[in-house]
Amino acid sequence: MIDKRIGRRIKQRREEIGLTQEQFAEKLGLTTNYISTLERGASFPRCEKLILILNGLETSADAIFCDVLTHSNDYKASVLSEKLDELPPDEQQRILDIVELMIQQVKGK
Numbered sequence: 299m300i301d302k303r304i305g306r307r308i309k310q311r312r313e314e315i316g317l318t319q320e321q322f323a324e325k326l327g328l329t330t331n332y333i334s335t336l337e338r339g340a341s342f343p344r345c346e347k348l349i350l351i352l353n354g355l356e357t358s359a360d361a362i363f364c365d366v367l368t369h370s371n372d373y374k375a376s377v378l379s380e381k382l383d384e385l386p387p388d389e390q391q392r393i394l395d396i397v398e399l400m401i402q403q404v405k406g407k
Contacts, residue, residue, distance in 0.1 A: 302339030303365040309337040311355045311362070326354045 312322050312333075319337070323330040328347070335341045336351070343351055352359055360373040382390055 301366045304342070304362060305337045305339035307362045307365065308351065308355065311357050312337075315356060322354065326350055 319330050319333045323333045
């Protein structure tokens with residue numbers, strides 16, 4: 299079964315770059331119906347189209363597959379690190395303190 303999370307990620311990224319389904323389909327030379335089908339998780343692109351879509355989304359495969367791959371923690375940690383860097387230093391420290399406490403709790407089990 300096709301994982302609907304992949305379709306949601308494609309849609310999310312398309313919206314982040316500010317494209318409608320129609321604009322995205324035109325940019326890639328695909329149909330709007332095809333893009334809609336992908337975003338709903340009703341189909342999955344073949345390799346050539348997947349590469350075209352990832353390049354069109356200006357993103358990596360990790361960004362799209364991070365919820366469904368079991369070995370994607372490095373990507374998630376990288377994204378969180380980038381988001382953390384955008385915060386004021388006092389907020390960064392507060393979040394790091396919470397994460398450190400959680401790590402200590404897990405190790406203490």
